[in-house]
Amino acid sequence: MKEKPTKAKKKGRTIRAFKRDISLWLFCVPGVILTFIFSYIPMYGVQIAFRRFNATAGITKSPWVGMYYFERFFNSPYFASTIKNTLILSLYGLVVSFPIPIILALMLNSFRHKRYRKVIQTVTYAPNFISTVVMCGMIILFLSPSVGVINHVLEAIGIPAVNFMAKKAYWRHIYVWTGVWQSTGWSSVIYFAALAGISPELHEAAKVDGATKLQLIRHIDLPLIMPTATILLIMNCGSILSVGFEKAFLLQNNLNASVSEIISTYVYKVGLINNDMSYSSAIGLFNTIVNMVMLIIVNTISDKLSGNSLW
Incomplete structure (x- = not known):
């Protein structure tokens, strides 16, 4: 019968393991320091959401108002609409x-012409390096009813020009699909990395058994990259209310504001333009709490259904 290790033995093993991997721990130190400085120290300012903030008095001397700003929101x-x-x-x-x-990565991974595959990858990666400001300017210019190339094409085939940015029905589609165009190539990189880790022997054995390319994707590639896809899905669900501010704000105008006014743009307007810091902090804290709850729920569901989770 094996003797159970004592606390002293466990402690000794931990110390020896730490000394053995000291160089790896040192690599973590800069990241830990930066995370502490930029993520933990600013948490001190969260109390602004519970105070009527006065810049002259400072955070701690501003009067405490409790849940007033949350109730106000x-x-x-604007609560329901945002x-x-x-x-x-x-x-x-x-x-x-x-x-x-995922589809792009699977398709290019099964594409055997390496030269053309590199060209396709370069073309799909390139939009990711366009800044948000430049991209929004391109979108507005391309969709312009007077000089936009899209409307010139429509007029050439007999369809009257459309002011796309003034139509509420089009705004969400424009926002989402231009985002897909910009981010798809770069987002597929992590799936290429996961596919590169699949043993070639699995493909070779399946080919010997007469498997087609579609069957290779369905029964080998897709199942083996699902853990990676699941983790990314959990992380995306954890930011369900954190839609980017820049793009929404730059594509927003008075005619589409009823569908383009989101939490981040509303926080900017009440916090910086109206100088109501406490109110905007309360909205931001509410947003963070909802995201955290969603992350925990989705992570728990994923852990029970597939065994893949962040923790």
Whole structure:
């Protein structure tokens, strides 16, 4: 019968393992320091959401108002519309943009002409390096009813010009699909890495048994990259209410504001333009809490259904 290790033995093993891997631990030190400085120290300012902040008095001397700003947001006429717009935009983007990089990676991985595959990869990666400001300028210019190339094509085939950016029905589609165009290539990189880790012997054995390319993808490639896809899906669900501010704000105008006003743009307007820091902090904290709860729920469901989870 084996003797159970004592606490002293366990402690000794831990110390020896730490000394053995000291160089690896040292690599973690800069990341830990930066995370502490930029992620943990700013948490001190979260209390602004519970105070009527006065810059002259400072954070701790500003009067405590409790849940006042949260109640104000929940009772605001903008609450339902901003939450609805954010959820629709986020879910729409998740449903569309999540599977496309996987499909692209699987298709290019089975494409045997390496030269053409590299060309396709370069073309799909390139839009990711366009800044958000430049990209939004391109979108507005291309969709312009007077000088836009899209409307010139429509007019050439007999369809009258359309002011796309003024149509609420088009705004979400423009936002999501231009995002897909910009991010698909770069998002597929991690799936290429996962596919590169699959043993070639599995493909060779399947080919000997007469498997087609589609069967290789369905029964080998796809199942083996699913853990990676699951982790990325969990992380995306953890930011369900964190739709990017820059693109939404730059594509927003008075004619499409009813569908383009999301939490991040609303926080910018009340916090920086109206100088209501406490109110905007309360909205941001509410947003963070919802994202955290969603992350925990999706992670728990994924762990029970597939065994893949972040923790």
